[in-house]
Structure formats: C-alpha cells, structure tokens
Amino acid sequence: MYRLLLCLRYLRTRYIALASxxxxxxxxxxxxxxxxxxxxxxxxxxxxxxxxxxxxxxxxHSMEGIANPEExxxxxxxxxxxxxxxxxxNVHVPAMISFRLGxxxxxxxVNLIGIQPESYSTVGDFGQYLLHPENRKQMDFVLRDKGYDxxxxxxxxxxGWVHRRNRVVFEQAWERQESLRDLxxxxxNADSEPMGLDSTEASEDIxxxxxxxxxxxxTASQLGPENVFDPSKEIHTGIVLGIGVVSVRQRNAAGQAQxxxxxxxxxxxxxxxxxxxxxxxxxxxxxxxxxxYESKMSEYDSNFxxxxxxxxxxxxxxxxxxNVTSIQIKLRPExxxxxxxxxxxxxxxxxxxxxxxxxxxxxxxxxxxxxRMETNLxxxxxxxxxxxxxxGILATFFMIVVEKTRDIGILKSLGASxxxxxSIFLSYGLCLGAVGSGVGLVLGLLFVAxxxxxxxxxEYLTGHEVFDQTVYYFQEIPTIIHPITIGWxxxxxxxxxxxxxxxxxxxxxxxxxVEALRYE
Amino acid sequence: xxNPFLNQALAGDIKGxxxxxxxxxxxxxxxxxxxxxxxxIFKTYRKGGREVxxxxxxxxxxxxxEFVAIVGQSGSGKSTLLHLLGTLDAxxxxxxxxxxxxxxxxxxxxxxxxxxxxxxxVFQFYHLLPELTTLENVVLPTMISRGxxxxxxxxxxxxxxxxxxxxxxxxxHRRTHRPRELSGGEMQRTxxxxxxxxxxxxxxxxxxxxxxxxxxxxxxxxxLCSLKxxxxxxxxxxxxxxxxxxxxxxxxxxxxxxxxxL
Numbered sequence: 001m002y003r004l005l006l007c008l009r010y011l012r013t014r015y016i017a018l019a020s021x022x023x024x025x026x027x028x029x030x031x032x033x034x035x036x037x038x039x040x041x042x043x044x045x046x047x048x049x050x051x052x053x054x055x056x057x058x059x060x061h062s063m064e065g066i067a068n069p070e071e072x073x074x075x076x077x078x079x080x081x082x083x084x085x086x087x088x089x090n091v092h093v094p095a096m097i098s099f100r101l102g103x104x105x106x107x108x109x110v111n112l113i114g115i116q117p118e119s120y121s122t123v124g125d126f127g128q129y130l131l132h133p134e135n136r137k138q139m140d141f142v143l144r145d146k147g148y149d150x151x152x153x154x155x156x157x158x159x160g161w162v163h164r165r166n167r168v169v170f171e172q173a174w175e176r177q178e179s180l181r182d183l184x185x186x187x188x189n190a191d192s193e194p195m196g197l198d199s200t201e202a203s204e205d206i207x208x209x210x211x212x213x214x215x216x217x218x219t220a221s222q223l224g225p226e227n228v229f230d231p232s233k234e235i236h237t238g239i240v241l242g243i244g245v246v247s248v249r250q251r252n253a254a255g256q257a258q259x260x261x262x263x264x265x266x267x268x269x270x271x272x273x274x275x276x277x278x279x280x281x282x283x284x285x286x287x288x289x290x291x292x293y294e295s296k297m298s299e300y301d302s303n304f305x306x307x308x309x310x311x312x313x314x315x316x317x318x319x320x321x322x323n324v325t326s327i328q329i330k331l332r333p334e335x336x337x338x339x340x341x342x343x344x345x346x347x348x349x350x351x352x353x354x355x356x357x358x359x360x361x362x363x364x365x366x367x368x369x370x371x372r373m374e375t376n377l378x379x380x381x382x383x384x385x386x387x388x389x390x391x392g393i394l395a396t397f398f399m400i401v402v403e404k405t406r407d408i409g410i411l412k413s414l415g416a417s418x419x420x421x422x423s424i425f426l427s428y429g430l431c432l433g434a435v436g437s438g439v440g441l442v443l444g445l446l447f448v449a450x451x452x453x454x455x456x457x458x459e460y461l462t463g464h465e466v467f468d469q470t471v472y473y474f475q476e477i478p479t480i481i482h483p484i485t486i487g488w489x490x491x492x493x494x495x496x497x498x499x500x501x502x503x504x505x506x507x508x509x510x511x512x513x514v515e516a517l518r519y520e
Numbered sequence: 521x522x523n524p525f526l527n528q529a530l531a532g533d534i535k536g537x538x539x540x541x542x543x544x545x546x547x548x549x550x551x552x553x554x555x556x557x558x559x560x561i562f563k564t565y566r567k568g569g570r571e572v573x574x575x576x577x578x579x580x581x582x583x584x585x586e587f588v589a590i591v592g593q594s595g596s597g598k599s600t601l602l603h604l605l606g607t608l609d610a611x612x613x614x615x616x617x618x619x620x621x622x623x624x625x626x627x628x629x630x631x632x633x634x635x636x637x638x639x640x641x642v643f644q645f646y647h648l649l650p651e652l653t654t655l656e657n658v659v660l661p662t663m664i665s666r667g668x669x670x671x672x673x674x675x676x677x678x679x680x681x682x683x684x685x686x687x688x689x690x691x692x693h694r695r696t697h698r699p700r701e702l703s704g705g706e707m708q709r710t711x712x713x714x715x716x717x718x719x720x721x722x723x724x725x726x727x728x729x730x731x732x733x734x735x736x737x738x739x740x741x742x743x744l745c746s747l748k749x750x751x752x753x754x755x756x757x758x759x760x761x762x763x764x765x766x767x768x769x770x771x772x773x774x775x776x777x778x779x780x781x782l
Binding site: 004409413513 | 600606608609628629632633635636637641643649650651652656660661663664665714
C-alpha cells in the first residue's frame with residue numbers, strides 16, 4: 001500500500017521529474033504525428049497506384065513488341081481462367097509533344113500510351129482521373145462542348161468546342177491583321193494576351209511544320225488530303241494529356257496554388273514518335289487534346305499521354321498493325337497475386353519469350369521501399385530522442401533517490417523490504433512513463449486531428465506554406481492512425497522510462513538503512 | 521506534558537484495531553522474563569580502509585517491561601548497538617536474541633517483518649516522511665505490512681487506530697498536516713504514535729529528546745514513562761543526557777565499546 005501511496009505522492013510533488021519526461025511526451029507526440037502522416041501518404045499513394053496500375057503487367061521491350069497479342073491473350077485466359085477480372089493491351093512509346101504558346105513552341109517529353117478505352121477501364125481507374133464527367137462515365141476520344149471545369153473550380157471553363165471555335169476566330173482575325181500590316185506583329189498586342197489563353201496553332205502553322213491538311217501519314221486527320229481541314233468543325237485524333245504536361249502549377253496573386261493551363265482541351269498538339277525499325281525515324285502527327293488526366297501522382301501526371309491504340313499501332317509500325325508492348329491483367333480481389341504471376345512466368349519462360357512479367361508491387365517496389373525506409377529512419381531517429389529522454393529520467397531519478405535516502409532508511413527501519421523500495425521507484429518510473437507518453441499520446445492525436453488547421457495557422461503566422469500544394473497534389477495532409485503503431489510507440493516510451501528507473505531503484509533498494517538514516 | 525488522552529487511550533483497551541497477521545502478543549511486562557539478550561557483540565566499521573572498532577564485546581540483557589537507557593559519549597557506539605538490536609544492522613560477532621530466538625542471523629524478509637511487527641523505532645530527527653500527512657505517517661507501518669487490497673479492506677479500522685494514537689499524543693487536530701507544518705515536539709509525538717501503531721513489544725528510541733528543548737524533551741520522556749508503566753512496554757533508549765537517562769529503570773553506560781552498569 002505504502003508503495004502506491006508514495007509513488008503517487010512523489011508523482012504529485014516532484015515537478016523536476018515531470019519536467020524530465022517532457023522529452024518523452026514530445027517524442028511520443030512527434031512519433032505519432034510522423035507515423036500518422038507517413039501512413040496517410042502511403043495509403044494515398046497506394047490507392048492512387050492501385051487505381052493506375054493493373055495487377056500484373058506483361059511487357060516486351062523489343063522493337064516489335066508482342067506481335068501476336070491475341071494468341072497471348074488466349075493463353076493468359078487459359079492459364080488464369082476465373083482469376084481474371086480485366087485484361088487489356090497497350091502500346092507504350094516515348095514521344096515528344098509540342099504545342100504553341102504565344103509565338104513559342106513548348107516541348108514536352110511524354111510516355112505515349114495507346115489504349116482501348118473500353119478494356120483499359122477494366123484494369124484500373126483510368127477514366128476516373130479524367131476531367132470531363134462524360135469521359136469519367138465512358139471514356140471516348142472525342143472533344144466535348146464544354147464542362148471540363150467541374151473539378152478545376154472554373155479554371156478550365158474555356159475548353160472544349162467552345163474554346164476551339166473561339167480560338168479559330170481569333171487566329172483568323174490575327175492572320176488578317178498580320179497580312180494587312182505585313183509587318184512584325186504588334187508587340188504590345190502579343191504581350192497583352194493572357195497566359196491562359198493560348199494560341200496554339202495546329203494545321204495553319206506559320207512555322208513550316210506539316211499541316212494536317214497535307215498530313216503525309218493520313219492518320220491523324222479524319223480527312224482525305226484533298227479536303228481542307230476546318231479546325232472550327234473538325235478535330236484530329238483525340239489525345240489525353242497528363243495535367244502536368246499541359247499546365248504549370250503556380251501561385252496566383254492571392255498565394256493559392258493554381259494550375260495555369262498552357263494547352264487545354266480543344267487545342268491541337270503535335271506528337272513526334274520514333275518509328276519502329278533498325279534506324280528509327282521521327283514520325284510527326286497532329287492531335288487534338290480532348291481531355292486532361294489528373295491522377296494526383298505527379299510522376300504520372302507529368303509523363304503520361306493517352307491516345308487510341310489502333311492509331312498508335314499504325315503510326316509506330318504500319319497501318320493495321322496489331323503489335324502491343326504490354327498486356328495488363330487485373331485479377332479478382334481474392335486471387336493470389338504472387339501465384340498468378342508465377343504461373344504466367346512458368347508459362348512464358350524469360351529465355352524464350354523475353355517478356356517481363358511483374359506484379360504492380362514489384363514494379364513499384366523501389367517507391368514503396370523508399371517510403372518504408374524513410375518511415376523507419378524517422379522512427380529510429382525519433383525513438384532515439386525518447387531514449388535520450390530516458391537518460392534524463394535516469395539522472396533525475398538518481399537525484400531523487402539521493403534526496404530520498406533518509407526516507408528510504410525510515411521505510412526500511414519500519415520494516416519495508418528491499419523489494420518494496422525497489423518497486424516504489426520502479427512503479428514511479430512506470431507512472432512517469434505512463435503520464436509522459438499518455439500526455440504525448442493525447443497531444444499527438446490532437447495534433448493529427450487538427451493537422452490541417454495547424455498547418456494553416458503556421459502558414460498564417462510565418463507566411464510560409466507548410467504543405468506546398470504546388471509540390472503535393474493533395475488538398476489536405478492525409479493522416480491515418482494505426483492503433484497498433486501507437487500502441488508500440490506508447491509501450492516503447494513507457495519501457496524506456498521503466499528501464500531508466502531500474503538503476504536508481506536498485507540503488508535505492510540496496511541502501512544500507514543505517515547509513516541512510518544517518519544521511520543528512 | 522498535558523496529555524489527558526494518553527493514559528486513557530493507552531491504558532484502556534483500544535477498540536477497532538486491525539491486528540496484523542503476525543501480531544505479537546500485547547506486552548505483558550512482568551519484569552522477570554528476558555526479552556532481549558545480546559552477548560559478546562562486536563562491530564567494526566571500515567572507513568577509508570581503516571578499521572574502526574565500535575563495539576568490543578557488549579553484553580546487554582533487557583527484561584520484559586523494563587525501561588533501559590544507554591548512555592555514552594558521542595561515538596561510543598550506542599546508536600550502533602540500538603541499530604543492532606533493531607536488526608537494522610548485523611554484528612560482526614556475537615548473538616542477539618529476542619524472546620529466546622536469534623534474530624541477528626535471520627533472513628532479510630524475516631528481519632523486515634520483525635521490525636514491522638515487534639519493534640517500534642523513534643529517532644532523534646523524528647524521521648517522518650515529508651510527503652505524507654501526520655495520520656498517514658502514523659499508519660505507515662500497517663501500510664507496509666499490508667498490500668493495497670488488505671489495507672483498503674481494513675482502512676477504516678486502521679485509520680481509527682491511527683486517530684486514537686494521534687489523540688493519545690494530543691495531535692488529533694493535526695492529522696491532515698504535513699510534517700513540515702509541525703513543531704519538533706509535535707513531530708516526535710507523531711513518531712512515537714507511529715512506533716506504537718503495530719503494537720510493538722519493544723520500543724527502540726535513539727536520542728528521542730536530542731533535538732528538543734528541555735521542556736519538550738521532558739514531555740516526550742513522560743510519555744515514554746507512562747507507556748512503560750501503563751502498558752508494560754519494554755523500552756531501550758539511547759541518550760547522551762544523563763538527566764534524561766535518570767528517568768529510566770536502569771542506565772547502561774557504554775565506554776570504549778563495552779558496557780558498564782551503573
């Protein structure tokens with residue numbers, strides 16, 4: 001009984017000890033915050049990757065690609081049978097995209113992906129990342145009238161057919177003015193054009209680039225070469241560009257992150273891809289942007305461009321080619337991913353087929369490993385902070401034991417056992433650890449619960465943005481609280497406090513009562 | 521000391537007392553039975569590599585119900601002897617018997633129990649725990665002997681006994697005060713009440729008046745004498761003050777580590 005009473009009394013009267021566990025409190029709180037935020041990021045990333053990537057990817061990196069995809073698909077169906085939830089074929093080609101902005105050509109390097117919209121949506125959430133609501137329902141490479149601004153807070157209100165027609169009118173007026181003056185363009189007029197209103201010209205380039213009207217490949221244009229392409233009524237083959245390709249995320253005057261579109265749905269872009277062959281030649285073609293892709297994974301958003309599969313196959317190989325470079329497989333949720341992948345590997349041995357068959361986890365392995373390592377490193381560092389706090393507790397405890405030497409002698413003279421004295425100080429350490437990590441737990445959870453408000457407050461106070469939205473494509477800081485992780489953190493902190501109290505407690509227990517009583 | 525409660529409380533049967541499991545029978549001093557017997561006690565301290573002999577063959581017998589005062593000069597080993605009798609320390613040589621049993625070679629846990637149940641100790645510097653109230657200090661010995669559950673079960677009775685003891689020493693109104701709020705005499709009275717809490721057979725007092733002015737010291741002495749007379753409590757007291765020592769039944773002088781009867 002006296003152990004509990006004294007332990008509680010010491011807890012209430014020794015403020016120095018409470019001060020020594022502040023670092024435990026802060027360590028626990030920080031660890032909880034860091035772990036929650038990291039888990040939140042990881043979860044967010046995981047979800048997005050799951051949406052973008054199929055479960056299993058069969059890739060061929062040869063120039064030919066997979067020349068007979070239909071046969072391979074049949075075999076895949078035979079091997080995996082009921083495990084398959086979705087199946088699609090793609091062509092991946094490195095490409096260069098150029099579009100006009102003012103009197104400058106903007107160049108972007110992209111990973112051009114030829115897709116079949118219907119089957120592609122069965123392996124991932126591709127459609128969900130498009131801006132136009134109709135395309136989210138059913139993806140199609142056609143230009144919509146308008147309505148691209150649903151997710152963009154009116155920043156993309158001028159897009160689609162409306163934008164295209166306006167631009168054609170503007171360009172025609174511009175050209176008339178040019179020909180009338182026959183002078184260099186009025187500089188002030190050109191400069192006064194707002195950034196967002198791009199004047200990308202497609203077919204009627206003043207540069208000597210090929211016009212769609214005389215497209216030598218006859219693929220991008222829906223018209224025969226003898227017909228004149230009327231951009232106000234017709235479009236080239238549709239292309240979907242990543243939001244990072246067509247826009248720049250910057251701060252507006254009010255300091256909010258905003259996307260400035262250099263190119264928007266309705267504009268024409270020029271795409272250059274290498275032809276398949278021993279000596280790759282550049283193949284140019286015109287496309288019309290029909291939608292913008294925003295997965296919020298900046299790596300994908302700034303690299304991906306999607307176009308219809310048959311057109312890309314024709315461009316890359318020959319008209320009517322069926323070659324693909326990858327087959328994506330989505331499995332049923334209950335299917336065993338590793339086993340399915342292994343079956344495929346067994347059936348398509350690498351020495352014969354030279355396919356790369358990988359699960360999405362393996363593909364993203366380095367990314368996950370990096371995040372995991374970051375989390376582990378942070379945890380180790382933060383736990384070291386708590387361990388350092390443990391030494392603070394150790395020192396404070398020694399002080400308290402020295403201060404309490406006489407009391408220990410009294411207790412022993414009254415019949416308290418050494419074990420009893422030991423347990424007073426051990427339970428004192430335990431209580432301190434519990435109080436310290438308990439307060440840290442509450443602080444940490446409060447912090448996590450209000451993290452966005454705190455970020456805003458810090459932003460308001462310091463003028464620096466804590467969570468840069470031009471870098472992260474999140475509106476808010478994502479957090480997830482894993483009770484098990486928190487349990488480990490709290491248990492670890494309490495254990496450290498307990499360990500730190502072992503030595504002083506042993507010293508207290510071993511005190512000779514006679515010496516202790518004589519101590520003044 | 522004006523202490524109307526003391527005689528009444530200690531003489532009469534104190535009701536509602538929680539008796540410890542290993543309770544030793546209430547002191548029935550007949551002045552004949554030998555309660556404590558120490559023979560041939562040697563004790564040497566080592567200080568900085570040098571051996572300092574303190575006790576060199578002490579023989580001491582305390583009869584049941586006797587009030588023995590040990591006097592001697594500072595450093596003569598009287599406190600050491602008291603600590604040995606109270607099993608706080610073990611002699612290098614010699615035998616200490618309590619009620620006919622050797623206690624100097626008991627294992628630590630049994631010595632702890634003995635100190636808790638059979639001995640009451642009073643010190644020169646009162647030695648109350650500063651974190652506890654007066655009442656908590658008084659019931660501390662039962663808290664030590666009982667677990668949390670055992671204490672809570674008997675809490676009411678134990679605190680009643682503590683209150684009675686506090687009343688007996690005239691400090692009932694101070695029960696919620698902390699030791700630092702008490703005067704020296706009050707602290708020593710609390711310490712005596714604490715020593716009596718578990719109904720000890722033997723009260724060991726180490727300079728109980730050493731830190732008090734003459735009058736307060738006398739009050740404490742009266743209290744001890746009354747305990748001895750009314751209760752038949754056996755008391756061994758260490759003092760350097762021969763005036764104080766004279767009030768005991770028997771005075772033993774320690775000179776150069778040996779006993780000289782007076």
